[in-house]
Amino acid sequence: MADPRKGGKRSQGNQPKSGGKPPKPRAAVDPARAAAYDVLFAVRVEGAYTNLALPQLLKKYELSGRDAAFTTELVSGTIRRQGTYDAIIAACAARPLTKIEAKVLDALRLGTHQLLAMRVPPHAAISSTVDLVRGRVGQGPAGFSNAVLRRIGEKSLDEWIRLLAPTKAHEFAAFAHSHPRWVVDALAEALSATKPADMPAELDALLAADNAAPRVMLVARPGLSTVAELEAAGGVATGRSPYAVELGGGDPSLIPAVAEGRAGVQDEGSQLVALALAGAPLEGRDELWLDLCSGPGGKTALLAAIAAERGATVLANERQHHRAQLVARGTRASSAGLAGVVTGDGLRPAWAPETFDRILVDAPCSGLGALRRRPEARWRKTAGEIEELLPLQRALLATALDSVRPGGVVVYATCSPVLAETTGVVDAVIGARDDVVLERTEQLWPHRDNTDAMFLAVLRRG
Known part of the structure; x- marks a missing residue:
């Protein structure tokens, strides 16, 4: 097929009937951009996750190699930078976004990303997007899209940011790096706890890393x-x-x-969490480990492989049955180190207290540490959701501490750097007990460590 960066091939249309006026030729929709458009529709309308919808549509359109890479960057980059692009589109359309049909807005976002952030020639970015609108929506919106994209292409992304961004520090960062303001505030608070020498530069680097494709x-x-x-x-x-x-x-x-x-x-940060549990020194028995919130199973598989080499086994517990099935499938090769996969509520354990030697609590969290990997998450999460998660996180950690034997180790981990979900949970739980020692905490960062922003705390039961 034609290189998608250069735009799709144009159809010659139907041949005119004898004596009749030839119909207007219809442009073929480039498959790579059509797949990207369908992913955006699925994310917006169906609540789909990009990492699940994208592979299905790449397969549907039979895209691989360069075409698949092009579509992947087009989708992920467009969704990540949606906040910035929407402001630029609104300025060039001279109307609020609510007055632009959602199907047209999806295409305009794709066109804007090609114009401002991808190595796509302007004529190809504009013409292919107009073809997409004409083919999926209609001729009228195609003309409107052409006019808007031409205005957008008159300036670079940096020029648009300087023109439209607010002047206050966090508001500027939120606009320039396309993050909701509350997310910027939460990440800045977590980053400040590490006492960086140059906080503005560190925050910029972190937000920029969230917009980079992960390794x-x-x-x-x-x-x-x-x-x-x-x-x-x-x-x-x-x-x-x-x-x-x-x-x-x-x-x-x-x-x-x-x-x-x-x-x-498996992200390297996720591997380091599993290794923190497996690598903690332990005296006495070291036979049975627990992954309390095991779905989808990546950490479980690594722990089971390590356990097998030591003559230990891992019990994987997951509350949701379909996720427990994912764990079972993902750990088949590691079955020698697996005690089993069970579907169970971690707050109502089916095992006796002090049963395990090592326990991992990879707690449900906001996921703000993996925004580069889950581009739609920043637009779906709310600050209120974090508050709702805190009681669950504290209760799961308390269950783990009750379930580990004296002298045993518990690792509490989140894919979030937000202080309320990390040190706030750990401090609240151990502050209510006199039988737990906090041995260490570690916060990983995408801009420093090239990992997701994983947090881990190693605790030992007294």
Whole structure:
């Protein structure tokens, strides 16, 4: 097919009937952009998750290689920068967004990202978007879209930001980096706890990292695969997690070790959380571990592989049955280190107190540490949702501390740096007990560590 960066091929239309006026030629919709448009529709209308909808539509449109990469960047970048783009579109349309048909707005967002953030020639970005609107919505909106995009293309992204952004620091950062203001405030508060030397620059770097495509990181599950095997498949070892290999390109599912479950796709921060649990020193019995909130199972699979080499096993608990099934499927290759996968409420444990030697609490959280990986999350989350999660997070950690034996280790982790979900939960729980010692905490950051913003705390039962 034609290179999507250059726009789709134009159809010659139907041949005119004898004596009649030839119909207006209809432009073919470029498949790469059509797939991107359908993902945006699914996210907006159906509440779909980008990482789930995108692979399905790449398959539907038979896109691979450069075309699939183009569509992936077009979708993810458009959704990440939606807040900034919407303000630019509104300024160039000279009307509020509520007066623009949602289907047209989806296409305008895609066109804006191509014009301002991708290496797509302006004529291709505009003409292909107009073709998309004409094919999916109609001729009238196509003319409107053409006019708006031409105005947008008159300035660079930096010029639009300087022209339209508010002047106050956090409001400017929210606009320039396309984050809701409350998210910027929460991330800034968490970052300030690390006492950075240059807070404005650190915050800018963090927000910019949220808008960058994440690296594809693989994990070589010990006893099943090796870093060398994944390096031979095109990866490069990172050195921080002894099992982490960065894949520079290509489809990871085509790597035999990944396809067979001996290796997996797993952010390095997630690997480090599992290693914090497995690596904590322990005296006495070390036979039975628990992953209290195990879905979808990446950390469970790594823990089970490590446990198997030590003669231990991991029980995976997950409250939602469909997620428990994901854990079961994802840990088949690690079954030697798996005590089982159960569907159960972590707040009403089916096991006796002090049963386990090591417990991981990968608690449900806001997910604000993985905004680069989940582009739609920043527009769906609310500050109120965090408040609603806090009682659950505290209760799960308390359950884990009751379920671990004296001398045993609990790791509490979130894919969020928000202080209320991290140190706030840990402090509240251990402040109400006299049998727990906090041994260490660690906060990872995408702009510092090239990982999701994972938080972990290592606690020991007295």
